[in-house]
Amino acid sequence: MIPTPPPRHRLPHAPAPVCWQDEPRTPDRPPGPGFWAVTRHADALRVLQDPATYSSLPGPGELPLLRRLLSHQDPPQHTRLRDHAARALTPERVRRFTETARERARTLLTRALDTARATDGVLDLATTVSDPYTALNLADLLGIPHADRRRLPGWTGPHALEDTAGYAPHLIVHRRRYPDDDLTTLLAHNARLTSDELEMLVPLLLTTGLAPMRDAAAGGLALLAQHPEAYRELRDDTAELDLAVEELLRLHPPLLTLRRTAATDTELSGRRIRRGDKVVVSLAAAHHDDQVFTDPDRLHLARTPNPHLALGAGPHLCLGADFARLQLRVLYEEVLRALPELRLAGPMQADGSGVTNGVASLPVRAG
Numbered sequence: 001m002i003p004t005p006p007p008r009h010r011l012p013h014a015p016a017p018v019c020w021q022d023e024p025r026t027p028d029r030p031p032g033p034g035f036w037a038v039t040r041h042a043d044a045l046r047v048l049q050d051p052a053t054y055s056s057l058p059g060p061g062e063l064p065l066l067r068r069l070l071s072h073q074d075p076p077q078h079t080r081l082r083d084h085a086a087r088a089l090t091p092e093r094v095r096r097f098t099e100t101a102r103e104r105a106r107t108l109l110t111r112a113l114d115t116a117r118a119t120d121g122v123l124d125l126a127t128t129v130s131d132p133y134t135a136l137n138l139a140d141l142l143g144i145p146h147a148d149r150r151r152l153p154g155w156t157g158p159h160a161l162e163d164t165a166g167y168a169p170h171l172i173v174h175r176r177r178y179p180d181d182d183l184t185t186l187l188a189h190n191a192r193l194t195s196d197e198l199e200m201l202v203p204l205l206l207t208t209g210l211a212p213m214r215d216a217a218a219g220g221l222a223l224l225a226q227h228p229e230a231y232r233e234l235r236d237d238t239a240e241l242d243l244a245v246e247e248l249l250r251l252h253p254p255l256l257t258l259r260r261t262a263a264t265d266t267e268l269s270g271r272r273i274r275r276g277d278k279v280v281v282s283l284a285a286a287h288h289d290d291q292v293f294t295d296p297d298r299l300h301l302a303r304t305p306n307p308h309l310a311l312g313a314g315p316h317l318c319l320g321a322d323f324a325r326l327q328l329r330v331l332y333e334e335v336l337r338a339l340p341e342l343r344l345a346g347p348m349q350a351d352g353s354g355v356t357n358g359v360a361s362l363p364v365r366a367g
């Protein structure tokens with residue numbers, strides 16, 4: 001069967017596992033050249049794990065700034081830069097973050113619950129808890145001064161990359177003058193990085209670490225609010241939280257698609273792909289591939305193995321994956337502690353494009 005994502009994320013026309021999609025003009029977008037949509041898990045892996053055939057370099061017409069980004073480069077340039085960033089974001093640094101994240105989740109939850117109980121008994125778990133939680137965690141990781149943190153929500157919008165690229169030089173100067181225990185300080189004191197590379201890495205971390213993290217946290221909580229029995233399983237310790245984190249990422253991948261460009265003429269699942277063609281991997285579809293996931297529409301918190309691709313695969317596998325998993329686990333633990341039941345108090349509002357999968361509002365009952 002051809003994997004199909006849930007209705008909200010359906011491709012307009014997907015008659016085969018790899019199929020051509022036109023990109024007609026829409027009210028907010030000029031017409032595009034069209035692309036190959038890849039919907040099967042095995043094909044998705046083939047594309048993501050083969051950068052020589054499926055390049056991450058930006059296509060013509062894409063933001064020139066993208067060309068400088070690590071995420072938009074191919075090996076070997078990509079490998080060198082990635083190694084520098086990975087050496088700064090060590091598992092040890094991530095582990096040390098646990099208590100800070102926990103403290104933050106508790107404080108935000110207590111404040112939101114107190115306000116809800118003093119008013120209408122309803123709190124918005126996305127806007128008052130998970131959004132600030134994920135943004136402030138990233139601010140701590142990158143050493144963003146408190147005075148600048150009000151700018152964080154603006155860095156998830158359509159001009160995030162330009163805005164953060166404009167901000168990065170200030171942050172780098174600041175952290176050279178006032179070093180601290182953060183990633184920017186470490187990278188800014190790495191003599192083997194050029195200033196150009198440094199001014200690319202900081203905005204990359206700021207953009208890749210902000211919106212997908214926010215959307216994963218709110219999306220996971222939204223799924224739990226929609227599945228009270230699953231929430232109870234977690235609360236009563238009958239489901240393992242680490243496995244649940246993975247399953248929530250599978251059913252709510254914050255990035256719905258990953259884009260590549262064919263670097264050579266090639267063939268995928270019987271389709272001839274030409275050099276220069278755009279190839280778009282649909283994670284939403286691959287996560288519903290019943291050749292890999294039994295009963296794929298079902299939220300099954302104990303699902304194992306769970307080879308979802310929400311954090312990517314191959315050489316561009318999410319660099320912040322450990323940090324992301326830690327934040328999700330700690331947030332869910334603290335919500336479970338604070339709220340014996342997670343009950344929706346009104347319709348949740350989705351927020352996103354065909355590429356991102358966010359939650360604008362998640363009203364739940366305070367108790």
Ligand code: HEM
Pocket residue numbers: 056070071072082141204205208209210212213214216217253254255258259309310311312313315316317318319320321323324325
């Ligand atoms: C649950 C939250 C997150 C999700 C779902 C997510 C997802 C992804 C995905 C799918 C990719 C691969 C993109 C591609 O192959 O084209 C990626 C790459 C990346 N992510 Fe994440 N991410 C998350 C959190 C974070 C965080 C918190 C950070 C930083 C602290 C981060 C930093 C990066 C970086 C730097 C890359 C580029 C890696 C490379 O190109 O080698 N991500 N992420």
